[in-house]
Amino acid sequence: MDGKKIRSAKRSKNERMGLHSWHSYYAGYSEAVVEDLLTYFGTDSSSKVLDPWMGSGTTAIVCQKKNIPIVGREINPVMVKFSKGKTAKLLDYNLENLAKQIIDNSNNIVPILDITVPDIIVQEITSEERYLKLKAIEKSINDIIDSIEYHMEKREILISFYYSALFQILRAIGKFKKGSNPTWIKRLKLNENEVHNIDELFLKTVLVMINDLKENYKGIDRNNIPDIKLGNSKKLDLVDNSVNFIITSPPYLTRIDYVVSTKPELLFLGLDEKVEVDVLRRDTMGAPIIRKELPAIDKCWGKTCISFLEQVRVHNSKASNSYYLKNFLQYFDDAFKSLQEIKRVLKVDGKAALVVQTSYFKEIEIELTKMYVEMGENLGLKSSILKREVVKQHMAHINVKSSQYVAKKLYYEDIILYEKGEKLMEEKESVALSYSDHRSQVENVQGLQERLSKLNKAVVEGFKDYLVTRETYFINFKDMTAEELANVFYKYPIVIKSVLTSVNVAGRAIKRDLEITIDTYKLSITKKKAGILAGYIKPMLPSEISIDALCELDRWFYVDKEIRKSKGSWEKEILKALIKFSNKEFKKRKFVVDGQKFELDAAYPATANIVETGVDVKRIEARQDIHKRADEIVNKASKYKKMFPDGKFFAVIYYPFTADHINLKERLASKDIDGIYFANENTLSIEQQAKYLLGKAQLLEIEDEEIEE
Incomplete structure (x- = not known):
């Protein structure tokens, strides 16, 4: 039709x-x-x-x-x-x-x-x-x-x-x-x-x-x-x-x-x-x-929408920049x-x-x-x-x-x-401006299937003498000695993480109780550590456990590790972007004020007695943390200006609740903070906010597009 x-x-x-x-x-x-x-x-x-x-x-x-x-x-x-x-x-x-x-x-x-x-x-x-x-x-x-x-x-x-x-x-x-x-x-x-x-x-x-x-x-x-x-x-x-x-x-x-x-x-x-x-x-x-609570303008709403909102904002009619603008913001956010x-x-x-x-x-x-x-x-x-x-x-x-x-x-x-086509346009720059949720973070974890395949093979081979066949393979821990378990750990260290998680034992517990450090994702372990670990863990193990269950446990702990790793690298990406678009060296720098130690996540110059530009990079994952983190930023800005009165202080924040950005900005309102920028995990967002910051600090040297704050 x-x-x-x-x-x-x-x-x-x-x-x-x-x-x-x-x-x-x-x-x-x-x-x-x-x-x-x-x-x-x-x-x-x-x-x-x-x-x-x-x-x-x-x-x-x-x-x-x-x-x-x-x-x-x-x-x-x-x-x-x-x-x-x-x-x-x-x-x-x-x-x-x-x-x-x-x-x-x-x-x-x-x-x-x-x-x-x-x-x-x-x-x-x-x-x-x-x-x-x-x-x-x-x-x-x-x-x-x-x-x-x-x-x-x-x-x-x-x-x-x-x-x-x-x-x-x-x-x-x-x-x-x-x-x-x-x-x-x-x-x-x-x-x-x-x-x-x-x-x-x-x-x-x-x-x-x-x-x-x-x-x-x-x-x-x-x-x-x-x-x-x-x-x-x-x-x-x-x-x-x-x-x-x-x-x-x-x-x-x-x-x-x-x-x-x-x-x-x-x-x-x-x-x-x-x-x-x-x-x-x-x-x-x-x-x-x-x-x-009003939403902030999202660039994903599109050029036509954002242009219209700007026309409303500057319109000379009554309540254009108050009631009507707020109402339109709500509508487009809902849409x-x-x-x-x-x-x-x-x-x-x-x-x-x-x-x-x-x-x-x-x-x-x-x-x-x-x-x-x-x-x-x-x-x-x-x-x-x-x-x-x-x-x-x-x-x-x-x-x-x-x-x-x-x-x-x-x-x-x-x-x-x-x-909705088979190949979605997730690589589009506009989509990069949206915050990802936990589900998408899980889907983006790399190397999971390869790991599970290796793990399954190692588990089957390592415990082959103790497999009980039902609808799936079960490991018969009851008949294993601690020495035999240690031998499996030594030959197939990839299984250690899943075995430990089956009884909810973390690395910090091992370090506290056994005074040894074990990296459960490092594919090697000494015979001595394998023996100590096996002797410690054997009494806690269930009599039997299926290989499928171990693999599933490993799956989610591995996914969680990869997500946390990507979150940890976010701060480094901010630093890289600042260096890239300023052609200047930014580094972490510490300073002391009133006997208190503070650290700037990015500072320029990287060395010298002064800091002209200081950046605090803050990742806020939950709404309940907003007050504490905001107070930390304001306090650091105050101490920074006391130490470097002629310097500029900026904050780059990851906060996935876009509707609350305005509220967070209001909480961070301070004469000591020269700019607040929100960035998500995507490269486009990080680089865009880095450019905004550098432009305000008058350090931007590479402008491949028009920058509007």
């Missing part, structure tokens, strides 16, 4: 009826675009599709019709219930009969219901009497469904179905309605004289919903139950390389408050407005609320983290389609599509625009003042295509 022939993402009037009318969700897209994308991707019943911003469930509805397994994650618990409540499998149950049981049971609950009605419910949502009746039905829903032995998966879709009915009734009898902005809630004066038979309304709503399900799911296999759960697009609970395709639409950069649009339902579910609802708003991507997750969970050769819209900040066009494309490219995804469409109706049109900046603004709704 030609991508240009994919139908519009805009919903028709018919797609705001039936299932789609249960909750009028502004951000939805058409079933048609999902159908065409599934065809374009070539999906079938063996494919797995993901929607990480599930919303009202359109992707899941279409996938059920096509019998394609679908996984959905949604951060808003109200929308999770609406989405799960639209499951075709529900038609296998007598939903009408269950509804009548729920009503009958609720009438028994009302007189004994003992709950306190929150003030905000009466003030903003509905009357106390109506609220208590709805809560009685809610309790009855759970009681009736729990009384029947349903599988958990089926129990959840049934409960979600009836909650969807409750939510609609809440809207019908509440003292609120939607405002001109579809996500705003407008408070109304409740007509206390208006009579509502909530039992009848509940049953009537359920019957309409049953009919909607029947009309939507005609002649399909109902056994394809969507896997829809509460989840965050930035932290998906899915394993790597687990989905074939992704069809979704992230929140647009229009500061829409989707959480507030479901505030009545959230309060009904028992969420506290000032705690849980507030946290949900702050966690939701694109919300018009500023978090306490990039979500794309990282999309890349992670996609299988190799998998594809993702994202529907996005452009918008404006004052007169500045927000080229959101281009920004998402650049982010994808910087993550190593093949990124392109599959389809572009001019938008006639846009949220910005609600603001009548928006046209004063640019008349007849042009908006686009685009479908972005991401493709």
Whole structure:
């Protein structure tokens, strides 16, 4: 299918009826675009599709019709219930009969219901009497469904179905309605004289919903139950390389408050407005609320994004450099983290389609599509625009003042295509600016398979007379003498590490107890040390242990060693970069102030009585260490300036929590520190920060590109 022939993402009037009318969700897209994308991707019943911003469930509805397994994650618990409540499998149950049981049971609950009605419910949502009746039905829903032995998966879709009915009734009898902005809630004066038979309304709503399900799911296999759960697009609970395709639409950069649009339902579910609802708003991507901790600009967001942020920063309109800039920073940080997750969970050769819209900040066009494309490219995804469409109706049109900046603004709704190829672009310079996590560090360890192969061979050969064959080889330590074990250690020293780790004995324990030093990764040992070690360790060994177990123990200790080794070399790489781009000799230097000894990790000149440039290189691995390490840097800077008042002091820091960089910089604010630079493990990042530092110190001699701090 030609991508240009994919139908519009805009919903028709018919797609705001039936299932789609249960909750009028502004951000939805058409079933048609999902159908065409599934065809374009070539999906079938063996494919797995993901929607990480599930919303009202359109992707899941279409996938059920096509019998394609679908996984959905949604951060808003109200929308999770609406989405799960639209499951075709529900038609296998007598939903009408269950509804009548729920009503009958609720009438028994009302007189004994003992709950306190929150003030905000009466003030903003509905009357106390109506609220208590709805809560009685809610309790009855759970009681009736729990009384029947349903599988958990089926129990959840049934409960979600009836909650969807409750939510609609809440809207019908509440003292609120939607405002001109579809996500705003407008408070109304409740007509206390208006009579509502909530039992009848509940049953009537359920019957309409049953009919909607029947009309939507005609002649399909109902056994394809969507896997829809509460989840965050930035932290998906899915394993790597687990989905074939992704069809979704992230929140647009229009500061829409989707959480507030479901505030009545959230309060009904028992969420506290000032705690849980507030946290949900702050966690939701694109919300018009500023978090306490702001992210720093990441170059991986791309040139278009960074250029736009700079235009906002210098804009002369009110709050451009405060509220709006902060809000945009949050959005782009969320978007990039979500794309990282999309890349992670996609299988190799998998594809993702994202529907996005452009918008404006004052007169500045927000080229959101281009920004998402650049982010994808910087993550190593093949990124392109599959389809572009001019938008006639846009949220910005609600603001009548928006046209004063640019008349007849042009908006686009685009479908972005991401493709995860076999050979990812990890060598790209932009990716080098991202901090690696522990998983990637493990994957980058070199020489592991070669070591395990040698180890397996040595273990089999060394313990060949004591192997017990079951499903795998087992070493029979029970029948070995200490002398025989010593002989194995001497001939095959590679096995020492794994044998020691099997009883959790480290080198420092051996040094303390035996007063000998053994390098467990050095492939040689004297006969004397082998004998001492074997005699010491033999009583602790298990009677038997499998070779597979020893090899697995060795695997992770070796991986850990290699990772720690790479971390230890990071400081040396900083020093090399400073020398490389200054053509000057930097060395570690010590100085003494007030009887205290201090060391500079890099200093220029390398020798002399003075230090013109001093550098403290600090690796901070955990958030809990930030205060201690920051205080160390500030103290060293203070002592340095006392010793060398005309010198410049800089700090180069590894701290993988990029969102906290601003906070760390604020903690390091000191007249004694002339510059703070954050670098990760990659050569590009190290060299870039070294150039920034040298430029500030006026020592930069090799400039192969324009340097902007």
